Amino acid sequence: MIALTLAEVAAAVGGTLDGADPQTLVTGPVEVDSRQLRPGGLFAAVVGERVDGHDFADRAVAAGAVAVLATRPVGVPAVLVEDVVMALGRLARAVVDRASGTEVVAVTGSAGKTSTKDLIAQVLQRRGETVFPPGSFNNEIGMPLTALRVEDSTRHLVLEMGARGKGHIGYLTGIVPPHVGVVLNIGTAHLGEFGSKAAIAEAKGELVEALSTEGVAVLNADDPLVRPMAERTKARVLLFGEHPQADVRAADVRLDATGRPSFTLITPAGSAPVQLRLYGEHHVSNALAAAAVAVALGMSVDDTAAALGEAGALSRWRMEVVDRADGVTVVNDAYNANPESMRAALRALVSMGGRGPERRRTWAVLGEMRELGEDSLDEHDAIGRLAVRLDVTKLVAVGGRDAACMELGARNEGSWGEESVLVSDADAAIELLRAGLQPGDVVLVKASRSVGLEKVAEALLVDGAAR
């Protein structure tokens, strides 16, 4: 963090000092978890669902915090404010305002924010020091915590911005105004909370509304709800995707036998071949978004392509591929699921299975996709049908009514019972897989986060290690 005195912190957040020396320097990190603190840090006492940060103030100070951001005196040096979360935002703004040489890139969309944020950061690291969050960190707490890690030497700050409703992205861009804003797609994630896809687009588009005339809006040319966002921004627009009018495109997209895409990256500044290390065709779109950001910031196409080819999967349970000693491949994509990512994962699974006489048996162990609102049954039905159309060897639908609907979709599409099966929970899925897996099989495990299907992938890997 760019160092600030406690007096400067208090001024930035509109707070008052309690038992604290105004000249004490805060060098960071700022943390909401008292166990993460280091000397020079600042502890933000956030009140959570289960714990109240104020109860951990003394522990944070013992760990090195020079003060606590709190709403009431806590017996240790504090900066008192009305609302700690709002204060975090204001403090982040103060730090980012002092980082005049830092270019801010923000990513939003329904699916792929974390994957794309990780790609953008890995590409931009070639150009200069880059701060970006681990995992998602995309809300009113995680995003400012990330921004607060900026140093004088930071060239890029790459942020993920999430929304559960109207105004959320506007709030985040108010804290850290981005130079480059990326909108990936408008899908059905959190449809239940928003009510309609148009409402989701309305909310995500707040990102490009926040850009200035010097900024760049990186928009998905293939998404009918993202492309029109060009009308909502003052910034220069750079389109990516398959659409012929896209500025940054991929030609000759292929998946190799392990499900990793390669393509020719085409940009206004030239073309270059790219071979990704990530699994699944959906990463082509994410990689194009990352390439558009890099090109917008002036990176050469060759450097961009090389960096994309070196980028690995930084965040866990997103298409995490592990080969067991017996030749069974486990693809753990249990981090989350929505209809778009289910389709992408099924395609990746099938390409990993390969073709012809060498073809491997493919298992899609799919749990329910949550928060889909009234479309839920139709969407589950469509995934079941797609599994059959793609010729997945066996669909294992895990869960209750929605899973039953997925399995029924598979049957209605022509599965003969052997091709699809419904089980009630993760344990039943594990039992079924243990009985049925053969060396060489490929197993995809995927569901919404709250289903907890990573348990299945983990059990399969433990089995593999025991052999």
Ligand SMILES: Nc1ncnc2c1ncn2[C@@H]1O[C@H](COP(=O)(O)OP(=O)(O)OP(=O)(O)O)[C@@H](O)[C@H]1O
């Ligand atoms: N471009 C894409 N289109 C569809 N699905 C994708 C895309 N990129 C990634 N996914 C899939 O979406 C799921 C979530 O990926 P990721 O964590 O990157 O998204 P996210 O938008 O950050 O999600 P969250 O809202 O939970 O933070 C993963 O299962 C991944 O395989």
Ligand SMILES: [Mg+2]
């Ligand atoms: Mg995320």
